[in-house]
Amino acid sequence: QEQLVESGGGTVQAGDSLRLSCAASGRTLSNYAVAWFRQAPGKEREFVAAISWSAFSWSAGSTYYADSVKGRFTISRDNAQKTAALQMNSLRPEDTAVYYCAAEFRGSGVNSPGHYSNWGQGTQVTVSS
Numbered sequence: 001q002e003q004l005v006e007s008g009g010g011t012v013q014a015g016d017s018l019r020l021s022c023a024a025s026g027r028t029l030s031n032y033a034v035a036w037f038r039q040a041p042g043k044e045r046e047f048v049a050a051i052s053w054s055a056f057s058w059s060a061g062s063t064y065y066a067d068s069v070k071g072r073f074t075i076s077r078d079n080a081q082k083t084a085a086l087q088m089n090s091l092r093p094e095d096t097a098v099y100y101c102a103a104e105f106r107g108s109g110v111n112s113p114g115h116y117s118n119w120g121q122g123t124q125v126t127v128s129s
Contacts, residue, residue, distance in 0.1 A: 002118040006101045009123030020086040022101030033107025034084040038097035049075040052109030064109055091127045098122040
């Protein structure tokens, strides 16, 4: 299993942006589907976004988003595909949660937490109104 490390969380005001990053322990994520989940206090962990693995070097993979973040959040891989990122724009107080990065070797990028066997420890995102 890969140890994932998230970074980039923080406290911002509504309407601001944050960029979260996810890195594997010294290895590339190019052979993995990567997803972001979040969990707010008292709520279940929910899917945010995912990018699937692609066998084609010219494709970073297909992307998927929860309806609540579609048009505001963007998931991507960096050029060297050693990290994945979640760009979060137009943040809302309801986006406040601990955000977790998850990865699955050659995964399809589904929205179920059970699909992913590698997880990070999470990073807190707090959006004030």
